Amino acid sequence: MARPRNKEDARRDEIVTATLRLILDMGYNQVTLADIAERVGVSKGLISYYFPRKEDVFLAVLEQIVSRLTADFEGFCTADAPAAEKLSKIFTNLFGNQKRARRYYTVVIDYMAQAIRQPEVQEYTQHIYTSYRTYMERIVREGMDSGEFRAVDARRAVSMLLGMMDGLVLQWFFDRDSFDLDAAYEMCVDFTNVYLVPDGSRSDGDARLLASRSMPLSTEV
Amino acid sequence: MARPRNKEDARRDEIVTATLRLILDMGYNQVTLADIAERVGVSKGLISYYFPRKEDVFLAVLEQIVSRLTADFEGFCTADAPAAEKLSKIFTNLFGNQKRARRYYTVVIDYMAQAIRQPEVQEYTQHIYTSYRTYMERIVREGMDSGEFRAVDARRAVSMLLGMMDGLVLQWFFDRDSFDLDAAYEMCVDFTNVYLVPDGSRSDGDARLLASRSMPLSTEV
């Protein structure tokens, strides 16, 4: 994202990036300051120089993840497209790329486990939900206003959809016998059709939503 | 559950129970052998005597959780009741008690984070999904056979429902601005009605499902 203004910021970015990689490779709790220092190619002391507590590095990583996610949503929301297509973009962003999904959830699950006991981490995980909720609710309301969607409780519909998205990825992630991400995508579309699209216009809904699958992705963990 | 056959088994149970408590209190990665020993009231060495590697204690805890969960499902499944009511029991088991839900997911999330990198843990988390999937699929098929439910792809319907259940609890767990567990219960019922119950019999479906909420719980983490 925004290019570092000075040397100090550049170092911070280096450290944050290296740490994210290490979390992916080894898991949150296995990463040591020595690992980070080695990866960046500096001494251990320098990590502490920029981030007084080890915890601070991990919080900076999380902050970066959250801000990238939010930036993505801005893109989806401002696009000029039918609501169903906007939702479809969100699905694709989540389900469209196996490796990316695995990477994203690898860190998110690690951070969730931390969030249970670290209030500062919990605040960030909450931000993630708030982003999803805010933007998806906006899209659903748009759809309802334009008559594309039935008039339902938008907040509740988003909660259900968001729940299904998360829950499906978790199944895919931990249950090898479940399904692939394409199926997860289709199930979200299916739910959208059944729950949001009026009976009359439902039949071609599938085709329209599914047609918009192949699109470029931006968020990279 | 089954009463320990001899002293050795009793000790194992003591250790497993103490460890589960400690995981709840401190989090998976903070629990040390010394903590467990202190909680049980024995020496550190004894823990290693029964469980050679620290990891083995945690696996035993997980095994206990999985077997209790499966036992619960057996109960739900063999009951003589409409399919919708059986599903409702599963929802209630998950959403019916805040403290219990928080405890259950506290350990599950901790174990999920472990499962990413420990294949032995991953196998158990997979068992959890397999249990849910197997039993819920059986219930949905029963419902379809009796005409209570529409003829849909049972496996897919269960994946969606299971996903929603998990995802809703996660939102409730991490997003303080989301909703309470009663709402989560209602959303699952809502989904069941919209997705599984035929249009004709839907109107009283809500009432019937919701009426069966208050029932005794058995699984205690």
Added chain:
DNA sequence: TGATTGACTGAACGGCCAGCCAAGTAACCC
């Protein structure tokens, strides 16, 4: 040019912890 600052190093400190083991105790069997 001499002083000051900021980035960075490397070593050392202090604490923690899993695994190991030698020895002690109790129960049980012959």
Added chain:
DNA sequence: GGGTTACTTGGCTGGCCGTTCAGTCAATCA
């Protein structure tokens, strides 16, 4: 009552790791 087995202790050890800090060096400034 002697021997075997099962259980239990608690201290030791070797390694790891976050944090601290005195000191180096290059760039900047006055």
